[in-house]
Amino acid sequence: MRRPVGRREDFVNRFGGGTRTARAVYAMHTMDRRSDAELVIAARQGDLGAFAVLVERYRAPALRVAYGIAGNEAEDAVQDAFVKAYRKLEGFRTDAAFRPWLFTIVANEARNRRRSSSRRSKLDLQVRDQPRSAAAAVEDVVARRDQRRRLLDVVASLPDRYREVVALRYFAGLSESETAEVLSCPLGTAKSRLSRALNLLRAQLGEEVVS
Numbered sequence: 001m002r003r004p005v006g007r008r009e010d011f012v013n014r015f016g017g018g019t020r021t022a023r024a025v026y027a028m029h030t031m032d033r034r035s036d037a038e039l040v041i042a043a044r045q046g047d048l049g050a051f052a053v054l055v056e057r058y059r060a061p062a063l064r065v066a067y068g069i070a071g072n073e074a075e076d077a078v079q080d081a082f083v084k085a086y087r088k089l090e091g092f093r094t095d096a097a098f099r100p101w102l103f104t105i106v107a108n109e110a111r112n113r114r115r116s117s118s119r120r121s122k123l124d125l126q127v128r129d130q131p132r133s134a135a136a137a138v139e140d141v142v143a144r145r146d147q148r149r150r151l152l153d154v155v156a157s158l159p160d161r162y163r164e165v166v167a168l169r170y171f172a173g174l175s176e177s178e179t180a181e182v183l184s185c186p187l188g189t190a191k192s193r194l195s196r197a198l199n200l201l202r203a204q205l206g207e208e209v210v211s
Contacts, residue, residue: 036098044089051089055082058102061172065103066110068167071156073113081109100181103172107164107182154204162197169194 032053034042042050062081066074085105092101155166168179180190 037094040089040092040094040098043086051086054098054102058099062103062106064171065106065167066113068155068171069107069110069160069164070114074110077110077113078106080113081106084109097178097181100174100178103168103174103178104182104184107168111160111164151201151205154201158197158200161193162200165190165193166197166201 032039034050034053036054036057039050039054043054059078059082062078063074066077066081070077081102085102088105092098155163158166164183165179168174168182169176174182176190176194177187179194180187183190183193185193
């Protein structure tokens with residue numbers, strides 16, 4: 001029988017809450033070649049390791065989407081989203097695409113977090129620093145970080161519909177059709193929102209923004 005996940009704390013302990021143990025568990029599954037549908041079927045049958053693979057596979061882009069929508073509430077939003085996704089696996093159609101189904105849940109949880117927050121969180125992707133050559137100029141590092149922060153601050157200031165489409169399309173790398181599916185809108189509407197969002201970004205950032 002499938003073992004249910006109860007409290008969010010239990011889920012975090014099993015599938016990751018930032019601890020070294022969780023990251024080690026993730027690393028064990030990074031080479032798993034099974035498709036999303038195969039992993040879902042295995043998870044339904046009680047294979048928690050299969051769901052751990054899905055968590056590892058989509059946690060990073062899910063965090064980027066959540067940060068794009070909810071700022072500093074992203075971590076909790078993603079954890080809640082994976083809990084809900086696990087509980088809803090029985091209702092997932094394995095002939096459908098798992099990624100947009102999951103990111104719909106992530107986006108909804110992020111919206112809930114943003115609405116319930118008593119303050120307006122600033123966008124902070126908390127991207128891990130990549131190893132850099134010792135010869136890299138300090139000025140270049142500072143300039144790049146300032147440029148990134150400026151972009152994220154401007155994205156965070158966009159109206160909800162435009163911030164969300166940017167987060168899905170660029171932060172998570174969804175296709176246009178997947179973005180439309182997550183937003184539950186026609187493809188033309190998603191394209192229009194993205195175009196408008198890019199125009200708003202260009203108005204504030206100039207040529208730094210490309211389509």
